[in-house]
Amino acid sequence: MPPKGWRKGQTAGPRQTLVLDNGAYTIKAGLVTTGPSSKPTYDDCHISPNCIARSTRDKRTYISSDLDECRDFGELAFRRPVEKGFIVNWESEKAIWEHEFMNEGKGGLRCDPKETNLLLTEKPNCPKELQKNCDEIVFEQFEFASYYRSVGATFNAWHPSSLLSLPQECLLIIDTSYSDTTILPIYFGQLLQTAVRRLTVGGKLLTNYLKELSSLRHYNMMEETYLLNEIKEAVSFVAPSSEQFAKDLERTWKGRVGDKRTLDPSIVVDYVLPDYEQSIHGYARPHDPEKYRMRRGLQPQQGPREDLLPLGNERFAVPELLFSPTDIGLQEAGIPEAVMQSLSVLPETLRVGLLSNIVVVGGNSLIEGFMERLESELRVLVPAEYAMSLRRGEDPIKHTWLGAARFASQPELLKQVLVSKAEYDENGSGWLGRKFAGEI
Amino acid sequence: MPLVEVIPNNATSTVAPRWTYVVDTGYDPSKVAFNPKDRKRVPARPGGPRGDTELSARQQTAIARRIAELSRDNDPKQVIAIPWKGAAAKTQNTRRILQYQRQIKHWLDDEEALLQQAPPPRAPAATGRAAALRRRSTLASIPPTPAEATTAEATPAPTAYAPQPNPELDSILSVEKSRPAPLNPAELEALLSAPPLLYGESHATLGAGGPPQRRFCDNCGYWGKIKCLKCGARICGLECKDAHEATRCLKWA
Numbered sequence: 001m002p003p004k005g006w007r008k009g010q011t012a013g014p015r016q017t018l019v020l021d022n023g024a025y026t027i028k029a030g031l032v033t034t035g036p037s038s039k040p041t042y043d044d045c046h047i048s049p050n051c052i053a054r055s056t057r058d059k060r061t062y063i064s065s066d067l068d069e070c071r072d073f074g075e076l077a078f079r080r081p082v083e084k085g086f087i088v089n090w091e092s093e094k095a096i097w098e099h100e101f102m103n104e105g106k107g108g109l110r111c112d113p114k115e116t117n118l119l120l121t122e123k124p125n126c127p128k129e130l131q132k133n134c135d136e137i138v139f140e141q142f143e144f145a146s147y148y149r150s151v152g153a154t155f156n157a158w159h160p161s162s163l164l165s166l167p168q169e170c171l172l173i174i175d176t177s178y179s180d181t182t183i184l185p186i187y188f189g190q191l192l193q194t195a196v197r198r199l200t201v202g203g204k205l206l207t208n209y210l211k212e213l214s215s216l217r218h219y220n221m222m223e224e225t226y227l228l229n230e231i232k233e234a235v236s237f238v239a240p241s242s243e244q245f246a247k248d249l250e251r252t253w254k255g256r257v258g259d260k261r262t263l264d265p266s267i268v269v270d271y272v273l274p275d276y277e278q279s280i281h282g283y284a285r286p287h288d289p290e291k292y293r294m295r296r297g298l299q300p301q302q303g304p305r306e307d308l309l310p311l312g313n314e315r316f317a318v319p320e321l322l323f324s325p326t327d328i329g330l331q332e333a334g335i336p337e338a339v340m341q342s343l344s345v346l347p348e349t350l351r352v353g354l355l356s357n358i359v360v361v362g363g364n365s366l367i368e369g370f371m372e373r374l375e376s377e378l379r380v381l382v383p384a385e386y387a388m389s390l391r392r393g394e395d396p397i398k399h400t401w402l403g404a405a406r407f408a409s410q411p412e413l414l415k416q417v418l419v420s421k422a423e424y425d426e427n428g429s430g431w432l433g434r435k436f437a438g439e440i
Numbered sequence: 441m442p443l444v445e446v447i448p449n450n451a452t453s454t455v456a457p458r459w460t461y462v463v464d465t466g467y468d469p470s471k472v473a474f475n476p477k478d479r480k481r482v483p484a485r486p487g488g489p490r491g492d493t494e495l496s497a498r499q500q501t502a503i504a505r506r507i508a509e510l511s512r513d514n515d516p517k518q519v520i521a522i523p524w525k526g527a528a529a530k531t532q533n534t535r536r537i538l539q540y541q542r543q544i545k546h547w548l549d550d551e552e553a554l555l556q557q558a559p560p561p562r563a564p565a566a567t568g569r570a571a572a573l574r575r576r577s578t579l580a581s582i583p584p585t586p587a588e589a590t591t592a593e594a595t596p597a598p599t600a601y602a603p604q605p606n607p608e609l610d611s612i613l614s615v616e617k618s619r620p621a622p623l624n625p626a627e628l629e630a631l632l633s634a635p636p637l638l639y640g641e642s643h644a645t646l647g648a649g650g651p652p653q654r655r656f657c658d659n660c661g662y663w664g665k666i667k668c669l670k671c672g673a674r675i676c677g678l679e680c681k682d683a684h685e686a687t688r689c690l691k692w693a
Contacts, residue, residue: 024513054520061523079520083513083544084639091522091538098526125639127551133537141527141534179513183644187628193636197644200511208510213661216687253662256677313661326653328510329495329503331646338644346631349623437635 014145017117017408018101021152021401022093024082025178025203025363026050027064027100028401031111032408040405045398046109048100052079052092063099072276073226085123085179086130090137097142117418118144119408121152121400124182124196128433135432139424146420149436153182155404156359157189158413161394166406170353172343174335174374175400176364178203181322181335183342185354192350197342199332201321203364207232209328210318218309227282231271231309232318235284238369239316241376242324252312263287263312270308284311319367323377336377355382358390361399365392498690499672513544548639555638659683 015035021028030044048065054077055062055070062070070076081093101109118138122131131149138147153175157167167189175182181199185192211228215221221228239245252268255261268287274280292310321327323334333341339358343351358378365371375390382388393399407413424432434440495503529535655664657676664674668681671690675681 052520052522054518061520063522063524077515077518077520079518080513084511084548086544086547088540088542088544088547089514090540094538095522095524095526099524102526125636125642127547127639129550130547133540136533137537140531141529141538143530182642187632190632192631192634194631194634196637196642198639198642199644200507204513205510208512212506212510217660249662253676254660254679257679317656317661324654326646327656328507329653330507333644333646333650337647337650341644341647347621347623347627349621350628350631438633 014115014117016111016115017119017414018111018113018144019119019401019405019408021121021404022082022087023050023178024080024085026397027096028398029101029109030401030405031109031116032405034117034409034411034414036411038409040402040409042395042398042402044405045401047397050080050082050093050096052095053077054079064096065100071280073224073274073280074276075223076226077223078225082179085177086126087122087134088130090133094137094141102142113142113144116145117408117414118142118147119404119414120147120149121155121404122149123179124151124153124184124191124193125198131436132429132433135424135429135436139421139429143421146418147424148414148417148419150417151184151191152400152404153184153361154186154189154191155407156361156393156400157186157403158407159359159393159399159403160406168357170350170357172339172354172358174339174358174360174365175362176202176322176335176360176370177362181338181362181364183335183338185342185346185350187350192346195342195345197338199322199325199335199338200330201325201332203229203232206236206318206321206364209321210236210314213314213318214309214311219307227273230281231284231311233366234282235269235271235311235315236319236367237316238319238323238367238373240369240372245316245320248316249313263289263310267315268310268312269315270310273307273309275305275307287312319364319370322364322370323373334377335374336381339378340381352386355386355388358388359399360390360392361396363397365396496672502690516543551638552640658688 015033017032017034019030019032019040026047027050029046029048030040032038032040032044049067050064051067052064053062053067053070054060055072056075056077057072060070079089079092081087081089081091081096083089087093101111102113120134120138122134134149135147138144138149153173156173157171159168160166168186169188171186173182173184173186175184180202183195183197185195207225207229210232211221211225214228214231239248248267251264251266253261254263265286265288269284270287270292271284272282274282287310292308317327321330323336325332325334332338343354346354360371360374371390371392378390379388395402419432419435431440529538655674656662657664657680658668658673659680660676662676662680664676666675666677666681667673668675668684668689670685673684673688673690675684
């Protein structure tokens with residue numbers, strides 16, 4: 001059914017835009033109608049995993065949203081087309097896009113590229129060759145009617161959450177996502193390129209770190225990426241300060257020989273691992289030394305058997321990397337220092353404006369205690385006479401998508417930036433790259 | 441005629457029957473390469489012996505390898521074929537792109553190498569756009585004070601706000617001093633038209649003067665109070681030392 005305000009042939013070119021926030025972990029996508037009355041909401045955004053997974057147990061290969069059907073995540077191997085935030089492997093990305101959006105697949109979002117505009121987001125500092133590959137695939141392989149590619153975070157300036165006139169004048173985005181964490185100062189929807197700062201620490205690194213720690217201390221879980229990601233999301237929290245971090249570390253210490261300590265059950269939890277027969281998801285419960293000891297001895301032949309993964313300092317030491325990457329020897333500053341480094345190259349007036357409008361997006365911001373820690377550490381670093389306002393997008397994962405969708409729903413904005421296939425055919429990919437970089 | 445010299449036999453040399461140990465004070469380039477001194481105690485480094493917090497080359501390699509492992513996206517050993525037979529490549533270009541099996545590090549290295557060969561002209565661009573933005577800016581004409589900045593969130597149209605000078609106001613209440621200087625248009629233009637940084641340049645560096653690096657037990661994650669004598673990793677106690685030596689000790693790595 002055509003949405004409200006839909007009238008055929010009002011403008012040249014298609015009225016429908018595929019807004020695609022192509023993240024390394026999930027694809028955030030939705031079809032947006034361009035028109036003054038079109039008001040896309042979070043409900044228009046579909047999230048699907050951006051991966052191809054292969055299970056050695058049921059010998060099946062799952063493409064993106066097929067994973068919903070998966071019942072056994074044990075030893076599931078993933079192939080991700082996006083590396084460090086950039087689309088690298090087009091063979092698999094094409095398969096995923098076709099499966100999710102094109103007519104051949106069976107997913108929920110269908111469109112015909114020839115009658116659709118594409119609004120694609122990318123990470124900042126993308127190598128030019130990869131951008132060129134992307135442009136060529138979009139026009140030559142998928143043949144979208146017209147296309148615009150831009151750094152995803154800039155669209156947050158069009159997010160309708162604030163009462164300010166859009167685009168927001170000064171906006172500092174802290175995007176803490178799967179691949180990495182980036183600090184992006186944005187002025188009237190335009191990225192201040194020289195002030196972009198990045199931390200290698202992202203959700204992927206945290207999951208891999210937890211995987212490594214659990215494998216070293218308990219079971220070998222190096223192949224259980226899915227499970228460890230689930231555990232990370234369920235139990236991890238950020239300590240409110242580094243002093244509290246030290247206290248928590250004390251409370252989760254087993255003690256030394258001759259001086260055994262009892263673990264504090266308010267922090268240490270036992271994660272009951274799924275067996276993929278009765279249960280496909282595990283759950284956490286407070287640590288119980290009795291049951292834990294039983295785990296190591298014989299379990300009853302009859303009745304429920306359970307495998308426990310005790311989690312103590314892993315719960316807060318893993319997300320602590322976002323604030324202190326040197327803990328694993330990574331020679332980078334934590335998020336608060338990175339924000340200050342980014343601002344240090346900007347004039348003072350912009351600094352004041354940016355600090356008063358900081359928005360955190362990305363999945364890591366959902367970790368318990370993240371915002372509180374970030375606010376308190378940043379407040380210490382920011383000069384006292386500056387006002388600081390820090391908030392998390394109400395849906396940090398879809399925040400960028402909604403901003404981009406609002407951008408795409410406004411015909412006059414979209415018309416300025418879209419490049420049609422005819423223009424591409426005439427001028428080529430080198431020209432297109434320069435155009436999107438703002439050099440033409 | 442052969443030169444006959446009396447070899448000094450002072451307190452530092454020891455006497456042995458028929459021959460003598462002599463302190464060699466002269467510079468002999470042939471002996472510089474293999475320094476007979478105890479290399480373990482005094483490493484031949486320009487900065488003198490290694491400090492407590494400095495890492496050996498072996499440790500640094502181990503850390504670099506570990507970080508690379510932690511931030512890896514795809515396992516090159518796992519090959520997952522795509523069962524989905526989608527549309528075939530439509531042009532020569534796309535066929536080439538679809539067949540690439542390179543990883544991100546190859547692309548990033550390429551980008552850097554390309555730039556070293558031919559640095560691109562850093563031409564100012566997007567001047568029109570920047571100028572248009574500046575005209576709409578509220579900062580260029582009326583820079584917000586901290587107080588203003590907090591109220592700005594609730595004000596729908598900050599452009600409409602223009603404070604009138606009021607001579608009756610107490611000079612103590614004046615916010616003139618705390619106001620940042622107005623935006624310099626040329627500076628703003630330069631910022632907006634600057635080309636993107638390279639991926640490698642965009643990393644947040646570790647500033648000097650921060651807190652010292654925290655050391656954790658290699659095994660259990662508690663404070664690493666003791667150093668492993670064999671490899672220098674940190675451990676928290678005897679129990680963890682045994683576990684460390686059984687699994688992670690780098691002595692033989």
